[in-house]
Structure formats: structure tokens, C-alpha cells
Amino acid sequence: MNIQELTVNIEKAIKHSLKELGYYDESIEVSLEQPKDKSHGDYASNIAMRYAKKARKAPIKIAEEIVEKLDKESLYLETINVVNPGFINFFIVPSFIFGVINDINKQGKQYGQLSLGKNDRYNIEFVSVNPTGSLHIGHARGAASGDSMCRILQKAGYEVTKEYYVNDAGNQIHNLALSLEARYKQLFDLDVLMPEDGYNGPEIIKLAEKIKREVNDRYLHEEGYHFFKSYGVSELLAQLKQDLADFRVEFDVWFSEQSLYDEQIVQKTLDYLKEQNYTYEQDGAIWLKTSEYGDEKDRVIVKSDGTYTYLTPDIAYHKNKLDRNYTKLIDILGGDHHGYIDRLKAAIEMVGKQSNILEVEILQMVKVIQNGEEVKMSKRSGRAITLRDIIDEVGVDPIRYFFAMRSLNTHMDLDLDLALKQTNENPVYYVQYANARIHSLFTQAEKKGINFTNEDHKFTHLTGDKTIQLVHILSQYPDAIELAATNRTPHKLTNYLNQLASAFHSFYGDTQIITDDIVATKEKLALLNATTIVLEDALSLIGVSAPKKM
RNA sequence: GUUUCGGUAGCUCAGUUGGAUAGAGCAACGGCCUUCUAAGCCGUCGGUCGGGGGUUCGAAUCCCUCCCGGAAUGCCA
Numbered sequence: 001m002n003i004q005e006l007t008v009n010i011e012k013a014i015k016h017s018l019k020e021l022g023y024y025d026e027s028i029e030v031s032l033e034q035p036k037d038k039s040h041g042d043y044a045s046n047i048a049m050r051y052a053k054k055a056r057k058a059p060i061k062i063a064e065e066i067v068e069k070l071d072k073e074s075l076y077l078e079t080i081n082v083v084n085p086g087f088i089n090f091f092i093v094p095s096f097i098f099g100v101i102n103d104i105n106k107q108g109k110q111y112g113q114l115s116l117g118k119n120d121r122y123n124i125e126f127v128s129v130n131p132t133g134s135l136h137i138g139h140a141r142g143a144a145s146g147d148s149m150c151r152i153l154q155k156a157g158y159e160v161t162k163e164y165y166v167n168d169a170g171n172q173i174h175n176l177a178l179s180l181e182a183r184y185k186q187l188f189d190l191d192v193l194m195p196e197d198g199y200n201g202p203e204i205i206k207l208a209e210k211i212k213r214e215v216n217d218r219y220l221h222e223e224g225y226h227f228f229k230s231y232g233v234s235e236l237l238a239q240l241k242q243d244l245a246d247f248r249v250e251f252d253v254w255f256s257e258q259s260l261y262d263e264q265i266v267q268k269t270l271d272y273l274k275e276q277n278y279t280y281e282q283d284g285a286i287w288l289k290t291s292e293y294g295d296e297k298d299r300v301i302v303k304s305d306g307t308y309t310y311l312t313p314d315i316a317y318h319k320n321k322l323d324r325n326y327t328k329l330i331d332i333l334g335g336d337h338h339g340y341i342d343r344l345k346a347a348i349e350m351v352g353k354q355s356n357i358l359e360v361e362i363l364q365m366v367k368v369i370q371n372g373e374e375v376k377m378s379k380r381s382g383r384a385i386t387l388r389d390i391i392d393e394v395g396v397d398p399i400r401y402f403f404a405m406r407s408l409n410t411h412m413d414l415d416l417d418l419a420l421k422q423t424n425e426n427p428v429y430y431v432q433y434a435n436a437r438i439h440s441l442f443t444q445a446e447k448k449g450i451n452f453t454n455e456d457h458k459f460t461h462l463t464g465d466k467t468i469q470l471v472h473i474l475s476q477y478p479d480a481i482e483l484a485a486t487n488r489t490p491h492k493l494t495n496y497l498n499q500l501a502s503a504f505h506s507f508y509g510d511t512q513i514i515t516d517d518i519v520a521t522k523e524k525l526a527l528l529n530a531t532t533i534v535l536e537d538a539l540s541l542i543g544v545s546a547p548k549k550m
Numbered sequence: 551g552u553u554u555c556g557g558u559a560g561c562u563c564a565g566u567u568g569g570a571u572a573g574a575g576c577a578a579c580g581g582c583c584u585u586c587u588a589a590g591c592c593g594u595c596g597g598u599c600g601g602g603g604g605u606u607c608g609a610a611u612c613c614c615u616c617c618c619g620g621a622a623u624g625c626c627a
Contacts, residue, residue: 033569035569035570036570036571036572036573037570037571040570044569044570046568046569046570049569049607049608052607053607059607083570084570085569085570085607085608086607087569087570130627167627170627171626171627172626172627197626283625284625285625286625287625296552296553296623297623299625300624300625301625302625303625304625305625307625309624309625309626309627310626310627311627314627334621335554335555335620335621335622336621336622337621337622337627338553338554338555338621338622339553339554339621339622339623340622340627341554342553362554362555362621364555364556364620364621365620365621367620405563405564405575406562406563406564407563407564409555409556410555410556410563410564411555411556411619411620411621412562412563413561413562413563414562415561415562418562418576424589425562425575425576426575427574427575427576429589430575430589430590432589433587433589433590434590436587436589437586437587437590440586440587441586441587443586444586444587445586448586491563491564492564495564495565495574498564498574498575499574502574505590505591506590506591506592508586508587508590508591509582509590509591509592510591510592512585512586513586514585514586515586549587550587550589
């Protein structure tokens with residue numbers, strides 16, 4: 001029996017007592033909590049307070065009655081205290097808690113693997129930046145959060161497809177082609193102006209130079225629009241993939257918007273919407289009746305000039321995702337797109353499925369600060385600090401950890417001067433250092449001829465609050481995974497990592513690990529081995545490395 | 551105006567399915583390396599949880615209201 005099972009048993013026992021006492025009410029849920037203060041036990045229950053009204057008795061009395069009916073031994077409880085105003089505090093026998101060390105060492109990386117999503121297939125779409133320039137630091141948040149979320153969901157037992165929607169059709173790409181053409185011609189000293197909505201970033205100039213090297217002046221004489229378009233998209237997309245890969249973000253599916261046109265999916269979806277009478281014509285445009293499905297107003301899907309809005313292929317795209325039989329579609333979008341959710345959900349309702357199959361996670365924007373001022377990021381203006389720059393200058397680990405730390409819906413400030421210079425302030429090193437220290441201890445122990453052996457230990461030599469605290473946190477790893485996965489909150493995992501590292505550092509400062517007592521040393525090494533397993537696994541879930549030396 | 555996300559320590563942020571004395575990192579201050587990694591440990595300082603009402607044994611957390619900031623409110627994407 002592990003600790004999670006034990007807490008369930010304690011809850012059951014409380015429920016049983018309530019029944020015997022004649023108080024039981026199934027609408028009042030029995031659940032244990034973990035008190036912040038160690039003196040309040042390993043677990044605590046507020047159940048007596050919640051039954052006070054129903055039982056018409058003082059909570060403290062109810063608590064006493066419940067406790068009287070509990071069998072301490074079979075529940076591995078050392079003591080049970082009743083405290084004002086009616087909390088019940090449970091102290092588990094230490095040797096039971098230590099059992100988790102053996103479990104972890106036996107299971108290795110499998111420890112914490114859950115099977116929550118047995119019948120679920122999730123599709124998670126994130127980043128999906130247009131291939132019209134370099135990824136900038138603002139995009140990194142989406143990449144880091146989305147990827148971490150996927151890894152955590154997989155650990156929790158969900159089948160996950162990571163997907164990137166490539167906007168390789170439409171107006172933005174048109175502007176890219178024109179921008180590239182203009183830059184190319186400028187290289188021949190032609191007085192060509194950039195298009196009004198053009199992309200002014202330096203990467204477009206570099207690309208134009210590359211084209212010039214390859215084809216020389218060919219497109220001064222012949223029409224090059226299609227060439228610039230496809231060349232630009234494929235080069236920029238390749239760059240984008242590379243940047244993401246270096247950021248340790250890999251996608252399973254790169255879904256091309258153009259393919260929706262090539263395979264007539266957009267046209268078919270449009271026909272379907274018309275047939276079902278979900279559309280009408282007004283002012284020369286075709287509108288979709290999204291307001292009938294919860295949107296604040298109807299939306300144009302075919303403009304009066306005959307072209308589509310962004311929404312049109314996106315409906316077709318989501319229809320396609322639905323047809324691929326996922327049980328859940330998660331879109332991770334930037335905060336500037338939140339007004340888009342209602343129309344998308346409405347459209348999904350129309351193409352046949354319940355809109356709640358789509359879940360949209362909104363990622364608030366990052367405000368980048370440099371030299372004490374806000375830096376406005378914009379691809380069009382070309383003013384941007386690229387992800388590539390940051391990877392090269394600071395490294396992947398600090399950035400990924402930093403973004404994973406923040407809850408998705410918080411508006412955050414990123415001080416670049418701080419991020420670039422004072423990298424030691426990033427808590428990632430605190431966690432990584434814990435792991436490096438452990439590996440150093442193994443090396444030291446080995447030198448003295450003591451090796452960690454993966455056998456069941458009795459842990460009769462382990463004592464002290466710091467030790468118990470560390471073991472306790474190790475036992476909570478599966479809870480942390482579940483919480484982070486079901487609430488879509490990757491930052492719960494960095495909170496957990498920080499707690500674990502802190503417990504370790506504190507334990508380390510308090511306890512001499514390698515001593516002349518071989519049995520005690522081996523027991524401590526077993527604890528450290530369990531700690532490093534969890535540290536490395538949890539770090540891997542947010543895409544951060546775990547160096548053995550620092 | 552409407553929708554939406556925020557407002558918690560000097561700064562950046564946790565904590566928000568109601569729980570016990572509101573936390574962490576950084577900054578500031580004071581201790582700890584002749585024994586396992588000082589990227590560390592131990593301690594001190596620091597708060598009208600935006601304001602005001604309400605709900606109850608109990609509210610940062612739930613409800614109402616007001617104030618402040620970001621974002622959205624396109625036949626842009």
C-alpha cells in the first residue's frame with residue numbers, strides 16, 4: 001500500500017465512523033488535506049466542522065467521537081489529535097512513510113506515471129506562429145508552457161498529439177512574398193518601397209541576400225511572386241522548426257493551412273455551413289450565424305471581395321481535428337486572441353460536435369522590459385528580441401524554467417537585463433544544483449567503497465524532521481502530477497520542484513550523509529537515489545536538463 | 551461602454567474546489583566552508599492580500615459594489 005492508498009483508506013474509515021454515529025450525509029465530502037504546519041500532522045481533516053450544523057453538536061465533540069471509532073493500527077497511524085476548533089490531525093508512523101523510498105527506487109522513471117487519461121486522446125495545438133519571421137521571446141512562453149503541459153499530460157497517462165498549425169496561406173503570406181521581393185530588389189539598388197503591411201525584420205533581409213546569391217538577378221527580369229512566396233515560407237518554417245527544436249519543443253504534426261485548400265476541405269466546410277443554413281448574405285459578404293451559438297455577433301466568413309477571413313480555414317481546420325477522433329482539443333492562444341474563442345466554439349457546434357470538446361487555454365502576454373522600458377514586440381516592425389538570441393545568450397534551461405514557473409493567466413514582466421546578466425537569480429539553478437550535489441555524493445561514497453544498492457531497505461536508521469520532510473515531499477510527486485495535469489497548470493510542477501530541492505538542501509545541511517555506519521549510509525543513499533529520480537523526472541517534464549555536475 | 555485577465559512584501563510571482571500564524575525567489579541585514587559541491591544552509595527585516603460591504607464557526611479564496619492596469623471589441627491574422 002502506498003501513501004495515496006492509505007489516505008483513501010483513512011477517508012473511508014472516517015466515512016464509516018460517520019455512518020455508525022448516524023451523522024453521515026453524502027453531500028458533505030470527506031477529504032484529507034496536508035497542513036502547512038508539521039505540528040498539525042501529516043494529514044488533517046476539517047470534517048467535524050462541516051458536520052457541526054447537521055449533527056447539531058460542537059465540532060470538537062464530533063471530532064472526538066469520530067476518532068474514538070478509528071483503528072489506529074490498521075491505518076498506520078501513530079497518533080491522532082483533536083484540536084480546536086475541531087480539526088483532526090493524523091500522524092502516520094514514520095516507517096510507513098519511508099516505504100515510498102523503496103517504491104521509487106524500484107519504479108525508477110515510472111514513479112508518478114498515472115493512468116488518468118486511459119480513454120482519452122488529446123490534441124494540443126500551440127505556438128502556431130505564422131512563418132513570416134523569427135520567433136521572438138514572447139512566443140517562447142507559449143512554446144514552453146504548451147510543451148510542458150503536453151509532457152505533464154503524458155505523464156498523467158493521456159495520449160497526446162502536439163500540433164502546430166502553419167498559416168502558409170492567406171494574406172500574411174502574401175505580405176511576406178511582397179516583402180521578400182521588395183528586399184530582394186533593394187539589394188540591386190532599385191528604389192522599391194516595402195509594402196504597407198510588410199515585414200521589416202532583419203531576417204527578411206538576410207533571406208533576400210541568400211536568394212540573391214542563389215539566383216542572382218533572375219527575378220528582376222521575370223515574375224517572381226510565387227517563388228518568393230514558397231521560398232520564404234519554406235525557409236522561415238525550417239528556421240522556426242530549428243529554433244523550437246533547440247528549445248526542446250518537438251511537434252508530432254505540422255499541419256499546413258494550404259493543405260486545407262488543396263484538399264478542398266475549406267470549400268466543403270463552407271458548402272456544409274451554407275447547406276445547413278448557418279450563413280446569410282449581407283453587404284456583399286457571407287456571414288456565419290455565430291451569435292445563435294453564444295457569440296456576441298455574427299462573423300464574416302467570405303469577404304465582399306470573395307476572399308476568406310482567418311476564421312474560415314480555421315473552422316475547416318478544427319473540423320479536420322474533430323474528424324481525427326480526439327476526445328479533447330486544446331488550443332493554447334495568446335491573450336490577444338481571447339475574443340476569438342466564442343466564434344470558434346460556435347463554429348465547432350455547427351460542424352457537428354459539442355463545443356466543450358474544445359478547450360482554449362489563454363496565455364497572457366509577456367511584457368518585455370529592457371533598460372527600464374517596455375520593448376514592444378512586433379514582427380511587422382521588425383523590432384524584436386528573438387528566441388534564438390536568448391537561447392544563445394542565456395541557454396534553454398533558465399528560459400524554460402522561468403516560463404514554466406508562471407501560471408498561464410498571469411500578466412508577466414520579463415526584465416531582459418536581469419534574465420541576461422544575473423542568470424544565477426533564476427531558480428532553475430537551485431533545483432539543478434540539488435541534483436548535482438546528489439551525484440557528487442554518490443561519487444564520494446563510491447570512493448569509500450559504499451555503493452547504492454537497489455534493494456528494500458528497512459530505514460531504521462533514518463531520523464530527523466528534515467529527513468521525514470524530504471520523504472514526505474517525494475511521496476507527493478504523483479499528487480503534483482495530477483494537479484498540474486488536470487488543472488492545466490505546469491507551474492504547479494515547478495512549485496513542487498522547488499519544494500523538493502529545498503527539502504533536499506535543508507536535509508543536506510542538517511545531515512552528514514557518508515559516515516562510518518554502513519547501514520545508515522546505505523539507507524541515506526537510497527533516499528538520495530529516490531530524490532534524484534524524482535528531480536530528474538520532474539525536470540524532464542518541463543524540458544530542463546539535469547546536469548550531474550555543476 | 552461591453553467582454554476578459556490581472557491588482558498579495560521594495561521587485562518578480564505562488565497561494566484562490568473556504569481552513570489553523572498569508573508564502574517563495576530576488577533585494578536588505580546578521581551568522582555558517584581545516585569533513586560529502588557556499589549556485590548551499592540557518593536567522594532577521596519586510597504585508598490595510600486594491601477599497602468598501604455581505605455570506606459563516608472560519609474569507610486572499612465565495613457573493614455584491616467601486617477604484618486601478620493589460621488585452622479584446624475588424625469584411626487583420
